[in-house]
Amino acid sequence: MAISHALPDGRRYTRLKRLFDIAGAVFGIVLLAPLMAGIAVAIKVNSAGPVLFRQTRHGLNGSTFTALKFRSMYVDLGDTSGRLQTVRDDPRITPAGRFLRKSNFDELPQLFNVLKGEMSLVGPRPHVPGMLAANLPYEEFDPRYHQRHRIKPGITGLAQVNGCRGETKDPHAARMRLDYDLAYVARHSPLLDIKIIFKTIVHEFFKGNGY
Secondary structure, three states, X not given: OOOOOOOOOOHHHHHHHHHHHHHHHHHHHHHHHHHHHHHHHHHHHHOXXXXXXXXXXXXXXXXXXXXXXXXXXXXXXXXXXXXXXXXXXXXXXXXXXXXXXXXXXXXXXXXXXXXXXOOEEEOOOOOOOOOEEOOEEHHHHOOOHHHHHHOOOEEEOHHHHOOOOOOOOOHHHHHHHHXXXXXXXXXXXXXXXXXXXXXXXXXXXXXXXXX
16 A cells, blocks of 8 residues: 655644544533443443553554543453453453443543543554564564554544454554554545544444454
8 A cells, every 4th residue: 555644734734633523522422421321330230340441552652641441351351551462252351341342332431532632533543552563563563653653543543444453463464554544644634534433433333343
């Protein structure tokens, strides 16, 4: 995939994207509040431990922040480093967690990360420090890796709606995901964000292909 790395710039665009993020996050939190409350109850009933899972992730320009997710794994089996990637039929996942991950509802608390300005609605997914690709640190696997941090990470992104999600053990899958991330960095726009959000709702929340 040929990628141009010319970033769209300008304060007007930055403000527009931020306003879009705030409006979308507030709308999502208000609309989904009953659902999120129900999920919180289901998590507490299903297994011992906190409702939320907190994990350090890379943000804008390689800075770090605490990303929020609904807890989908047993507390004593979870991996806070995030380097042990989730696999199909992962025994660490709770029964409620299987539904959350399949529907991607576990990502909903990141709407609060968006409100705080740590994330955007759309962008490259935030990775944990030391993220592996083909059993190598991603930056060693592909020297372009840090370019994906030139914009804020997102709840969803171009890679995800094109099927590049899940494990990154396969070199081709890992490189394709990065290609899509860099393609978004090069040509992100409000219109592209709207298209990605629409595809995410249709393919992720309704069809549920996560694990």
